[in-house]
Amino acid sequence: MTASIPPHLSTREDPASSARPAPQRRRDAANTRRLLLDAARRRFATQGYAATTVREIADEAGVNVALISRYFESKEGLFEACLPTSVEEVGRAADAVEDLGQISEMIARGAAEAGPEGPNQVMLMLLLRSSGDERAERLRLNVLRGYSERLAAAAGRPAGDPGDDTLMLRAQLVLALSLGVALLRSSTRLEPLASATAAELAEPLRDLVDTALAGR
Amino acid sequence: MTASIPPHLSTREDPASSARPAPQRRRDAANTRRLLLDAARRRFATQGYAATTVREIADEAGVNVALISRYFESKEGLFEACLPTSVEEVGRAADAVEDLGQISEMIARGAAEAGPEGPNQVMLMLLLRSSGDERAERLRLNVLRGYSERLAAAAGRPAGDPGDDTLMLRAQLVLALSLGVALLRSSTRLEPLASATAAELAEPLRDLVDTALAGR
Amino acid sequence: MTASIPPHLSTREDPASSARPAPQRRRDAANTRRLLLDAARRRFATQGYAATTVREIADEAGVNVALISRYFESKEGLFEACLPTSVEEVGRAADAVEDLGQISEMIARGAAEAGPEGPNQVMLMLLLRSSGDERAERLRLNVLRGYSERLAAAAGRPAGDPGDDTLMLRAQLVLALSLGVALLRSSTRLEPLASATAAELAEPLRDLVDTALAGR
Amino acid sequence: MTASIPPHLSTREDPASSARPAPQRRRDAANTRRLLLDAARRRFATQGYAATTVREIADEAGVNVALISRYFESKEGLFEACLPTSVEEVGRAADAVEDLGQISEMIARGAAEAGPEGPNQVMLMLLLRSSGDERAERLRLNVLRGYSERLAAAAGRPAGDPGDDTLMLRAQLVLALSLGVALLRSSTRLEPLASATAAELAEPLRDLVDTALAGR
DNA sequence: TATGAATGAGAATTCATTCAT
DNA sequence: GATGAATGAATTCTCATTCAT
Structure with missing residues (x-):
């Protein structure tokens, strides 16, 4: 029964620690932008556009979801920015x-x-x-x-x-x-x-x- | 439970009806299943799983959406049935x-x-x-x-x-x-x-x- | 407040039928449409477009929010349908x-x-x-x-x-x-x-x- | 919340600064307050409360959005200050x-x-x-x-x-x-x-x- | 004081799915 | 068997607000 499998089962969710060695400046727009871009590239590449949620990307980047709209206007805009x-x-x-x-x-x-x-x-x-x-x-x-x-x-x-x-x-x-x-x-x-x-x-x-x- | 549907269900439906130019039977479970399966394969293949909606598939197959649940339990089930x-x-x-x-x-x-x-x-x-x-x-x-x-x-x-x-x-x-x-x-x-x-x-x-x- | 309005509240349809407890057909698209329209008119009129949420309208109408999209495409569409x-x-x-x-x-x-x-x-x-x-x-x-x-x-x-x-x-x-x-x-x-x-x-x-x- | 703002808050701001003839464009709290108030009145009046965003108001006033919270506690507070x-x-x-x-x-x-x-x-x-x-x-x-x-x-x-x-x-x-x-x-x-x-x-x-x- | 960055709550909308004919 | 209606769980996006500089 496939119903027992959660719809958004995430396979190989890598620990966030590997993402940032940690200069970790907060309130750094340029850095935040890049974090989002990097996370987006990874997700879009491995899961495809439709299967990727903006929340996933934001979480992986370690920033708030709303910043995607702020910096890239929309999910579509983020995708295009990856190109x-x-x-x-x-x-x-x-x-x-x-x-x-x-x-x-x-x-x-x-x-x-x-x-x-x-x-x-x-x-x-x-x-x-x-x-x-x-x-x-x-x-x-x-x-x-x-x-x-x-x-x-x-x-x-x-x-x-x-x-x-x-x-x-x-x-x-x-x-x-x-x-x-x-x-x-x-x-x-x-x-x-x-x-x-x-x-x-x-x-x-x-x-x-x-x-x-x-x-x- | 998709298990009730044999994975290797015969894929050729109407060996006789191929003679008839336009059989177009309504209320034909096997045929409906086939139509859905074909449409699903096309859509999933060209657009990917996530980007494909069950409504699209049903429309392309020319049947009602609810029949996907009926015959394949779920979108996931339909996908697996394509495999x-x-x-x-x-x-x-x-x-x-x-x-x-x-x-x-x-x-x-x-x-x-x-x-x-x-x-x-x-x-x-x-x-x-x-x-x-x-x-x-x-x-x-x-x-x-x-x-x-x-x-x-x-x-x-x-x-x-x-x-x-x-x-x-x-x-x-x-x-x-x-x-x-x-x-x-x-x-x-x-x-x-x-x-x-x-x-x-x-x-x-x-x-x-x-x-x-x-x-x- | 209005949230206490039962899902099948009749919106002054037929004054004579008030004798009957409730004809209240479920699964009646036309009626659902009208319920939404009536609720929308009330809300839009008293609160204005921006201050009214589609959820409010749906709740007041006693139907599911998604039906607004179904019948009127969008909040905007619902508003126009009121006109x-x-x-x-x-x-x-x-x-x-x-x-x-x-x-x-x-x-x-x-x-x-x-x-x-x-x-x-x-x-x-x-x-x-x-x-x-x-x-x-x-x-x-x-x-x-x-x-x-x-x-x-x-x-x-x-x-x-x-x-x-x-x-x-x-x-x-x-x-x-x-x-x-x-x-x-x-x-x-x-x-x-x-x-x-x-x-x-x-x-x-x-x-x-x-x-x-x-x-x- | 807004309860800290008295309803009849004095509407004329700078009794002292009026002595100084210097216009003091930037970093002038009283002036900034005024600019916001004026912009808010215009927007609220023409678009209504809900349809007006604080960002719009701030932009029209030519000041930073955060100053609305600073001077008026909240959007609600700004509205009340307009009254x-x-x-x-x-x-x-x-x-x-x-x-x-x-x-x-x-x-x-x-x-x-x-x-x-x-x-x-x-x-x-x-x-x-x-x-x-x-x-x-x-x-x-x-x-x-x-x-x-x-x-x-x-x-x-x-x-x-x-x-x-x-x-x-x-x-x-x-x-x-x-x-x-x-x-x-x-x-x-x-x-x-x-x-x-x-x-x-x-x-x-x-x-x-x-x-x-x-x-x- | 002022500002850009960040956040969380809530909005509209979509979608797979279930229900009642 | 088939269909349209209905639903609830997401999803994207917006917005007021708070934080850090």
Whole structure:
């Protein structure tokens, strides 16, 4: 009988102590804002937009719920505020890629970075949660496109080059792979993938990335 | 209590009525159940569990909302009832795989099958929506594990064999890839991936699957 | 207070049925709608839009709060739904006026009718409570205009006649008087006005109306 | 709570600071108090108590919200602080009335004074907004009673004389008229009343007042 | 004094679910 | 079996108020 399971059963509710090492200035607007943003990114990424309540976010951030309205206008506004942050991260990650060899390593590292807070996971998950908002949708698409173009470029094709759909498609398969890994690792305990270290992931990923982008 | 509903209730309803162009029976419990199940799978897959309302599902199915409670006890129950159906499909798909060469083709075909209703996508999306329910979680994990074991087996390793984590890991990367493709195609318009046909996907996927499972 | 009103309180539907303990059909949408509408009119009229909570209204109507959303979409929608009813009432009242002599009597009777529920008061108060809504504002204005035109007509001027602002102005002073009386009687205990009967009000009102409309 | 604020709190603030010619824009408690009071009167009068937020008032006054609590204890306290000011005004107006002829002129002038800030309107509106507060209610009643007694006195009856309800009733009808005019003019654009000048209003009002108080 | 930050109570609204035809 | 009505438990958001600087 499923009725015995509380509707808002929270799985792995991590102790708040890990969140703050503790400079803990109170009455610091900028800091409060960031706490909310961080908590929101984590929750939205792991649970999706609709399944996340603003109270959860506020509690995780250790601040009052009303401050979400104060600083971000609404839940929707908070979600949108999460996007640029993640976008920046993915941008930085993509920009760091110089050649083919670094891509697989980047994916491996991104995938391995601790739990749902790893920048890569956060971004990817975030981008894949629908909020029904037109603007968010567009931004999401832009990020994905930019990212895959960056991958294609690293494989020899200049970014922005419209042609060569084949290479683009292959780059997007690499993106899909990266995404799938992040997804499986963040929401299931599928072993051995879930516990694999960056080092363990690096080799098979390198093979795959090389195959995809170098054309074998 | 959902236990009274057999998990593996026959999924094909009217073998005879398919001859009739428009049966449209009212007061047909089995058919109503089916309509709800189909609508639920579509909605849950594309929007996620939390973002989907039972009213939406009922409306899409063209039946009264109260019937969800009647046939599936609860929203949660309806979600769980969706799982076995998808599980069966993925099971059938996995069982069909005899050798390495068929895997990439299966993934390609699964990915290409129209929209969010393609069996592969439905199953994958379904599995990735957290419902917070313990039982659903376990089922989901079982399916993913079974599926990746099947992939490993096709690559030479007997299913159920506990050893050889390396091959398992590689099989799970293939699963991740399949998942990522389904995800990108179902929730974004990322081109050229979003519009690629099964034929166009087949070649690069074959390269990747071969690399992953054949050990290059 | 009003919270003690039983859930099935009949709102003066049929005077004859008071003999019966209570017809009180449950699950009667139309009746529920009306209960809400009546309660809303009373509350909005006496407390104003902003000071009235939907819970209050629902409690006074003896029904569940959620039904306000169900039947009227929102609090705003409920308010707007109150307007036409009041508009109709004022229309009927205005149409009943044939000659000058009846106006003062109508006002007197309207003012005297019990408490804040008297149709005249309800309408007037309702019209004077701002809801911030553009549409409501326009409707309100139309009603007031129509009403004062009717008064002017009874005093000899054909309704719709654009000219003769003087008569219009005087008719609107009569409206103002009527309004002021309703206002004072419904929200203060200013004696002797508050307790005056229709009969007691009739004479001085007749003098005033005659003066205003008959041109002394 | 607000009980610590005496109902007849002195309304003129700075007996000492008036000696200093220095305007002292910032950090001037008395001035800040005044600014808040003025803004509050305007807002409460035009929107009602419940529909007005303290933030609105503070913004309109150009001061920080927290100062409302500081100077007036609460929103309720601010509202009550508005009353004596208006009461004084209406008192002054009533005291100025010496004979019948001045009444209609006073009402006409009061009604015509620009917009919602005219002393007459402000007072009237203010008195007619329920705040649910017992004490405010009583004050309001006192003002209305005092005012109508003043009118009755001007018509020949000594103020305070308990007898002659008929004259009192007629005086209150004049009050009702005055109120109704203020109401219609401040919250609707009902023409020609809304735009009538004091001069245009004077004549018909004189007729009405004479009729009411002089017994025709 | 003044101000921005923070808080808790309460508001409207949505939604899964149960009830009565 | 099916349907519309009804309900209570959340959820998001607003707002008066208090705190700390």
